[in-house]
Amino acid sequence: MASTEFPQPAASPATVPPAGPVLADGETSRTVTLPGLSLLVRSRGHDLRAAHAGVREPAMFVHGLGGSSQNWSALMARLAGVLDVEALDLPGFGHSPPPDDGNYSLAAHARAVVRLLDAEARGPVHLFGNSMGGAVVVKVAAARPDLVRTLTLISPALPELPPQRTALPTALAAVPGLPALYRRVTRDWPAERRTQALLSLCYADPSVVGPAERAAAATEYQRRVDLPYFWDVTVRSTRGIVNAYTLGGQHALWRQAERVLAPTLLVYGVRDKLVGVRMARRACRAFRDARLLTIPGSGHVAMMEHPFLVERAFRDLRQEMAARTRGGAGEGSVSATAEMSTSTAASGS
Template identity: 60%
Template sequence: MSSTEQPGAPASAARTAAPSASLTRSRVGRRETLRTVSLPGLTLALRGRREDSVDPAQDTRPRALYVHGLGGSSLNWSALMHQLAPDVRGEAIDLPGFGDSPPPDSGDYSVSAHARAVIRYLDSCGHAPVHLLGNSLGGAVATRVAAVRPDLVRTLTLVSPALPEIPPQRTAWPTAMLAVPGIAALFCRLTKDWPPERRTGGVLGLCYGDPARVTPEDFAVAVEEYARREKLPYFWDAMVRSTRGIVDAYTLGGQHALWRQAERVLAPTLLVYGGRDQLVAFRMARRASAAFRDSRLLALPDAGHVAMMEYPEIVAGAVRELIDDAEPATRRLNDSSAGDRTHAGPGNPER
């Protein structure tokens, strides 16, 4: 919601309000692309890279999809996408209501709804299976996708995934409080005179292990993006409802419990945790390593909640190793499938 529309307004109004054209597009880097995909009840924005040296017709790089966290956008992956461009043909998705994606017609911002959006895109684009990467909320979403649709995921990389942590560490409580009715409106009233620079600085201070690592140029881009998105009529609605979606996911039991789904993931998994993370406790790395059956851990003592932004070179190296180790198994599986199709006769149709 914008500064002129307080949180708590009817969700239907937030979904139908149309921001002006000047507010609907985020910054696109020199070698980046930004496109939208329309699906029934859903429009998704996807950020990619334009690699001048690669002929699209001859591009054999495997596909990758990046999923951002709460309050983030596809811009959060620009640095890592640049690092991994020689290895994968990647796109970063803006979840419904974030970045350049408008709200979903359903108004559903649950973790399951975000996972369905990712699945629907992957089913429609024909690029699966992909190397799937997720941060924070996006990590929970990616876990659910990998658990329920293993056919869509080659490898899984989770950067500080928002898996249930009860109780959360104290520094995460202010963010979790957004799920409480009226808190977002109160925050807006208390901070209505704050300039975008102060708001952005607060967010970066919460997410980075060392905010001093943010360059002046990157800070200016972050301020510009925050100011742009804060004027969108659905900004706070998406934030509040997605926060509630995370809280609700923490309480789910049975087969829908996120930790239970983590145990069902078949894809080789890279877990990335930061020692200075104020939103996901570093101690959760041990539980995650035990839950994901084929996992490896990258622990970064000085990183915060967005290690792929703070240390993109290191994270890229670990992702590259994961992909390289997984590719031989993928090729064997594909070769086996091709052999089965070759020997399928008229009376033995393919399945």
């Protein structure tokens, strides 16, 4: 359920003022102010007039617990030539301040995404979500199908019972008293140690992140920990995920997945320590128009570890949708896409 603030090793962050977000070459950022809400939005080659004119289809990326829009920089760079790409920092994360109402439930995060898309008239978008962000965008797609062209879910935080043992420490952050105990135990940990712990949790192979990127990640981690609201946001958002897992009826996340109409790409890492690859089979049954990419060498953040494979699978999906529009593809194209994507991942290309 966690995500990270780590930059993709291949990206070379540009120099930016210390108070602002770290931007990769070609990226810009802006702040969108809505009633009770202020959101940092990261863009790459974004031109609002061109987007409204339909020159490039819009895409929105939503990060996971503990992450930010920076998690999507590598994938955004690969897709910027065909899509109008943007990623937001959810309320209280990255460089977005906490919401006025202090609500960090999955429903509140989903409302923030919807309000942003409505305010800028960007829908329908290709909607991407990782981990907690995956659960958030499922709620968006279920409630507002008019806003979603396609849905790409990377290790989505959908209910997994029992959870993997390696995911239990993250879930325990929702237990009253334990976050305070953890803070006392780890208060003398340097940022580098915290960074290594997150890398080991979220990456299948943490060694792919080089020394320069680790140093940048540690600096960003320390900035976040020093924010007066960091622990409150983390704990409340974790509780929001756990609470969502307990909901029944039409509000249950798996029930909402069944309501999604948009063509859906599911991406799972075989070595994911937080969301088990065993959930891929259930997800394929739940989403009515699904195709699957499994990556043997990936952990929890495939868009950072293997952006090429995620890009390729999404391009396959987009081409499939174009063929459907032309009337040249039927139901058989779904399983064909899934088989091709899985074999590509297995080859390690």
